[in-house]
Amino acid sequence: MRAPLVLAVSTALLAGTALGLAPTAQAGTTDTAGTTGVRFVDIPGEGGTVLKANVVTPAGTPADARLPLIVFPTSWAMPQIEYVAQAQKLADSGYVVVSYNSRGFWQSGGEIETAGPKDVADASAVIDWALAHTPADPGHVGMGGVSYGAGISLLAAAHDPRIKAVAALSGWADLIESIYSGRTQHLQAAALLGGAGYLTGRPGPELQRILSDFLSSNLAKEEDMIAWGRERSPVTYLDRINANGAAIMLGNAWGDTIFPPNQYASFYEKLTGPKRLEFRPGDHATAELTGLFGLPNDTWTSTRRWFDRYLKGADNGIDREQPVQLASRSAGGYEGYADWKSVQADRRKFDLGGTQRVWANVDSGANGGITLLTNALDQFLRVPPVVSVPLLPRSFAGVWQSERYDASQRVRGTAKVHTTVASTEESGTLVAYLYDVSPLGVGKLVTHAPYTFHDKVPEQPFAVDLELFSTAYDVPAGHRLALVVDTVDPLYIEHNPTGARLTFSSPAADPSYVSVPLRKE
Numbered sequence: 071m072r073a074p075l076v077l078a079v080s081t082a083l084l085a086g087t088a089l090g091l092a093p094t095a096q097a098g099t100t101d102t103a104g105t106t107g108v109r110f111v112d113i114p115g116e117g118g119t120v121l122k123a124n125v126v127t128p129a130g131t132p133a134d135a136r137l138p139l140i141v142f143p144t145s146w147a148m149p150q151i152e153y154v155a156q157a158q159k160l161a162d163s164g165y166v167v168v169s170y171n172s173r174g175f176w177q178s179g180g181e182i183e184t185a186g187p188k189d190v191a192d193a194s195a196v197i198d199w200a201l202a203h204t205p206a207d208p209g210h211v212g213m214g215g216v217s218y219g220a221g222i223s224l225l226a227a228a229h230d231p232r233i234k235a236v237a238a239l240s241g242w243a244d245l246i247e248s249i250y251s252g253r254t255q256h257l258q259a260a261a262l263l264g265g266a267g268y269l270t271g272r273p274g275p276e277l278q279r280i281l282s283d284f285l286s287s288n289l290a291k292e293e294d295m296i297a298w299g300r301e302r303s304p305v306t307y308l309d310r311i312n313a314n315g316a317a318i319m320l321g322n323a324w325g326d327t328i329f330p331p332n333q334y335a336s337f338y339e340k341l342t343g344p345k346r347l348e349f350r351p352g353d354h355a356t357a358e359l360t361g362l363f364g365l366p367n368d369t370w371t372s373t374r375r376w377f378d379r380y381l382k383g384a385d386n387g388i389d390r391e392q393p394v395q396l397a398s399r400s401a402g403g404y405e406g407y408a409d410w411k412s413v414q415a416d417r418r419k420f421d422l423g424g425t426q427r428v429w430a431n432v433d434s435g436a437n438g439g440i441t442l443l444t445n446a447l448d449q450f451l452r453v454p455p456v457v458s459v460p461l462l463p464r465s466f467a468g469v470w471q472s473e474r475y476d477a478s479q480r481v482r483g484t485a486k487v488h489t490t491v492a493s494t495e496e497s498g499t500l501v502a503y504l505y506d507v508s509p510l511g512v513g514k515l516v517t518h519a520p521y522t523f524h525d526k527v528p529e530q531p532f533a534v535d536l537e538l539f540s541t542a543y544d545v546p547a548g549h550r551l552a553l554v555v556d557t558v559d560p561l562y563i564e565h566n567p568t569g570a571r572l573t574f575s576s577p578a579a580d581p582s583y584v585s586v587p588l589r590k591e
Contacts, residue, residue, distance in 0.1 A: 140213070146218035147271065150177070223238050224243065255287065347394045352445060399449075414588075422489055488534070495528055
């Protein structure tokens with residue numbers, strides 16, 4: 071377990087180092103005509119905590135000008151110059167851009183609050199400062215960011231009605247469904263975030279306690295952990311977000327192993343104001359990464375268009391396009407849909423017949439890979455995790471296969487598994503994987519998801535309904551789909567006692583099946 075975590079943490083920190091360390095900030099002054107480049111400033115946040123920030127203003131801006139403002143909180147563990155390349159592009163097109171290091175990280179003061187109330191108050195304090203010290207227009211304020219910056223931006227939009235547009239990239243709407251989906255701890259995600267937080271910042275006592283309880287599977291504190299996560303979830307404040315009416319663009323990767331796409335799609339459907347949803351191949355923040363270096367990037371192009379439309383009023387057509395834009399993992403180009411429901415308008419089932427019994431505690435060889443790395447390979451090389459389905463040990467993995475398909479099956483949306491399970495123990499974990507299987511038996515991972523149960527009566531069957539992580543994947547003609555279920559995956563903490571066995575069945579009164587969402591032809 072240590073090797074994947076060390077590799078993932080190292081990758082994240084190297085990415086931060088590649089962006090460079092910010093120079094020592096100096097107190098900011100009011101912008102004047104002719105200001106160019108990046109100006110580093112100290113901004114007083116909530117309670118007077120110093121937030122290290124940088125400001126980019128269009129060159130030659132008259133002293134009496136009023137320009138739209140965009141505020142970028144940094145991603146988790148990233149230095150304050152994370153957004154400089156994009157800030158310069160935005161400033162060149164007429165924006166004032168303020169980026170700041172979230173409290174508790176790098177040179178900013180305070181402790182890491184994990185998008186808590188102080189972080190939300192900081193966002194408003196940064197807006198206050200920008201309106202007082204730059205030519206920013208109070209009627210045209212936007213926020214955005216990647217990952218942590220995305221979550222803080224959505225939370226701020228719920229609490230500060232001055233925010234008129236948000237671009238939330240690789241973020242979360244529901245923190246519980248992100249790192250505790252299926253009541254299962256996402257081990258590598260939590261360890262990566264915790265490790266990076268300790269290395270680049272100062273976790274506060276509350277975060278230290280939550281991490282300790284979470285990683286130690288302290289179920290006595292489960293309700294407390296869920297309450298902590300809800301307070302930091304934009305979906306909790308959905309009514310406020312809708313009432314404030316900010317135009318919200320959400321972008322994420324299909325393979326995001328920190329903030330999976332399902333929770334973003336669900337949140338998107340509940341928004342009532344102007345909105346847009348974009349999903350692309352990749353893992354956490356990899357869809358935006360090249361844009362942070364100033365290279366061409368579709369996500370950042372959409373972000374600039376979104377701000378242009380809703381902060382400048384530009385008639386660029388983005389509001390007339392299909393609001394849901396998807397890029398398949400298997401093919402180039404984008405597909406537009408009127409809403410998320412239209413993505414998965416058609417469904418096709420295959421049965422999970424018979425009875426299969428598996429031993430727990432052993433990894434069958436089927437797994438979801440390594441956080442950040444595996445799905446980045448899928449993004450750039452189209453190489454998802456692969457197994458030989460015929461060689462999977464049936465003592466440790468249940469396997470069911472569909473018929474061979476005569477035509478390509480374009481999987482779009484959220485596959486659902488319904489089955490009946492019995493365990494020899496009160497608690498346990500299972501992980502379901504959906505594979506695209508070639509005629510030679512080579513299975514490429516389409517999607518997966520974990521599921522954990524507690525307080526069950528041993529050997530008494532119970533129904534399980536599990537949504538796999540949303541995806542867009544084309545199964546070639548001549549292939550079939552296979553569902554594989556085992557009990558161990560390095561991505562997750564498993565709760566199977568030693569020697570446990572799980573039995574999967576398909577009662578006549580409640581048959582088991584996989585429901586696969588397909589693009590409507």
